[in-house]
Amino acid sequence: MNLHELIEKTVVGLGYELVDLEMSPRARVLRVFIDKPEKERGVDIDDCVAVSNQLSRVLTVENVDYDRLEVSSPGLDRPLKKPADYERFAGSEVHLKLRIPFNGRRNFNGVLQGLQDGKVRLVLDSGEAELDLGNIERARLVPKFD
Template sequence: MDLHEILEVTVTGLGYELVDVERSPRGRLLRVFIDKPEKHRGVDVEDCALVSDQLSRVLLVENVDYDHLEVSSPGIDRPLKKEADFERFAGSMITVKLRLPLNGRRNFSGMLQGVHDGKVRLQIDSGEVDFDLVNVDKARLVPNFDLTKSSDGLV
């Protein structure tokens, strides 16, 4: 198994979603981002500690060479990587950077309408735009700080 498969099997086996993996240039730092969609407020420190403990054991058994492991939440500007991410976050504001320009542009920001047949649909100021999911270089959620819709009532 390759590293990504090891991480995917372990993280999903614990009931979490593997969002992203980063390695430092020399591979000494391994950073793993996890999520738990059914957990409304996202993953917390206890979740990260649980996954970190399990990954440490699995990586030792699998003889993966690294010096430092970090496990964290994807953050409020969560990256969108998989087709399932683009489906799950339909209705959210996102930013997208394309690998190849579309109509002379590589950067877009707008309301994610979803994905269908490998095409992402985005509502932007000038209308709707569709682009191939394989053309997405980077996509992230735009944080929403509108507290009027929040049940927390932060003041």
């Protein structure tokens, strides 16, 4: 089992979603971003502590060599990583960056309409766009402040 699978299995086993995992060169620093969709206000410090404690134990048992483990929420500008994220956050404003330009553009800001047949649907100021999921380099929610 690779490190990503090990961490995901542990996080999911605790009732959380693994949003992202970042590893510094040679995996010296592990950054784990978790979420709990059913929790209205998102994860808090107690959630991060619980996951961090369990991951520390699992990584020790599995002899994973690392210097520092950081567990946190994905933040207000949460990245969209999995196809399910594009459905879950339909209706939200997003910023997307493409690998290969579409109509001469690589960056898009719009309201996410979901995912259909491998295409991410967006409502833009200039109309609508359907972008290939496989061409998306990076996607993040745009924070809203009331």
